[in-house]
Amino acid sequence: MTAALQNYRDRMRRVLDYIDRHLDADLDLETLSGVAAFSRFHFHRQFTATFGLSVHRYVQLARMKRASYLLAYSDGDSVTDIAMEAGYDAPDAFARAFRQRFGQSPSSFRNAPEWEPWLVAFGPLDSARSKLMKIFTTDDVTIRDVPPTRVAIMEHRGDPARLGDTVRRFIAWRKAAGLHPRTSPTFNVWRSERRPSSPAAYSTDLCVGTDLPIEAKGEEIKVGEIPGGRCAVLRVVGYTDNLEPAALYLYRDWLPASGEEARDFPLYCQRLSFFPEVPEHETEADVFLPLK
Numbered sequence: 001m002t003a004a005l006q007n008y009r010d011r012m013r014r015v016l017d018y019i020d021r022h023l024d025a026d027l028d029l030e031t032l033s034g035v036a037a038f039s040r041f042h043f044h045r046q047f048t049a050t051f052g053l054s055v056h057r058y059v060q061l062a063r064m065k066r067a068s069y070l071l072a073y074s075d076g077d078s079v080t081d082i083a084m085e086a087g088y089d090a091p092d093a094f095a096r097a098f099r100q101r102f103g104q105s106p107s108s109f110r111n112a113p114e115w116e117p118w119l120v121a122f123g124p125l126d127s128a129r130s131k132l133m134k135i136f137t138t139d140d141v142t143i144r145d146v147p148p149t150r151v152a153i154m155e156h157r158g159d160p161a162r163l164g165d166t167v168r169r170f171i172a173w174r175k176a177a178g179l180h181p182r183t184s185p186t187f188n189v190w191r192s193e194r195r196p197s198s199p200a201a202y203s204t205d206l207c208v209g210t211d212l213p214i215e216a217k218g219e220e221i222k223v224g225e226i227p228g229g230r231c232a233v234l235r236v237v238g239y240t241d242n243l244e245p246a247a248l249y250l251y252r253d254w255l256p257a258s259g260e261e262a263r264d265f266p267l268y269c270q271r272l273s274f275f276p277e278v279p280e281h282e283t284e285a286d287v288f289l290p291l292k
Contacts, residue, residue: 011036012050013132017238019062020279024085027059051128061125063087064101066276067094068118071110072164073171079106115164129239136249138257141234143291148228151187151207152179152214152221159199170206173219181274185209187226189268194244227265232258232289238281243269250289263290 018035019027032055033043047055067086070077077085083094083106091106098106103117154173156166174184191203207226214223232254236246247267255262272284 009132011038012047015047016129016132017279017281019059020281023059023063023066023279024087027055029055051131053124053128058125058128061122062280064098065122065125065280067098067106068102068109068113069276071106072113072168079110082106113164113168116161118164119161126242130242133245134236134238136234136246136253138254141232141250141254143260144231144233146228146231146288149185149187149209149226150211151209151224151226152177153189153224154206154219154221156202156204156206158202160194160202161199163202163204166206169219173217173221174208176217177215179208179210179212181271186271187268188271189226189266190247191266194247226268227290229263230291232260232291234287234289236285236287238283240271240275240283240285243285243287246287250287255289261292263292265290 015032015036018032025031029044030040032047033040036043038046044055047058051058053061063086067082070082070085071079079094080091083091086094088094088097095105098104098109101121102109102114104114109118152174154166154170156163174180185208187205187207187209189205189207191205192201194202196202205224207224209226214221232250234246234250234254236243250267267290268288270286270288272286273282275283
């Protein structure tokens with residue numbers, strides 16, 4: 001990559017980071033073109049050419065994603081508050097826009113999200129962000145000796161489009177159990193490909209580390225352990241919804257060149273921060289490849 005192209009990508013990435021940090025602000029073209037240090041007369045065309053959607057639509061999707069997360073995973077904000085945070089002057093205008101995009105009212109989505117339309121709606125946003133995805137190098141990988149971690153496990157088996165339902169139950173269970181993410185680490189153990197040939201073959205474990213007695217509280221909770229040992233660790237910063245590129249880099253590029261051998265335990269990650277508690281470009285996760 002030439003220095004000029006890298007500079008261009010860095011300036012565009014600056015714009016996405018600024019949008020993430022200022023979703024409640026007036027994100028007009030003049031402000032965003034200034035962040036990128038581009039001419040305001042051409043910036044909107046440059047943005048659309050780079051990301052495949054307009055600045056206005058990108059901002060709308062980013063705000064709506066935060067709103068949908070608050071509806072699905074948090075009960076601390078009212079629908080009215082969430083509407084205002086999404087940039088709508090009135091709840092009914094927010095409700096119309098939400099229904100048009102997802103086919104559900106905000107209240108209906110809060111009670112029982114339909115995830116397939118949700119995933120489709122945010123496809124353009126995910127695609128835009130992938131345009132500037134970080135390219136990993138060997139300098140990004142460290143080898144650590146990690147201790148064994150006792151975990152409580154909620155399994156997700158079957159269609160990955162329904163993973164959001166399991167995540168909702170997992171969050172509710174760990175709240176009831178008093179296992180806050182700040183004090184009890186969060187892990188995902190990937191027991192299948194992210195996109196297996198059959199959705200029914202998808203398999204992942206949602207885990208919380210704890211040495212406390214584990215109460216199921218009506219859920220199917222198992223007790224297990226993430227084994228200790230040597231691991232190759234790759235930290236991902238920003239847009240950690242999709243950690244497949246990091247996993248592929250470890251398996252496809254780093255491992256064959258390293259001279260190391262993988263241990264008989266699945267790839268897993270520890271989620272260090274969460275959206276919308278922090279802006280999406282500031283979320284962090286460590287991806288672990290267990291080694292012999």
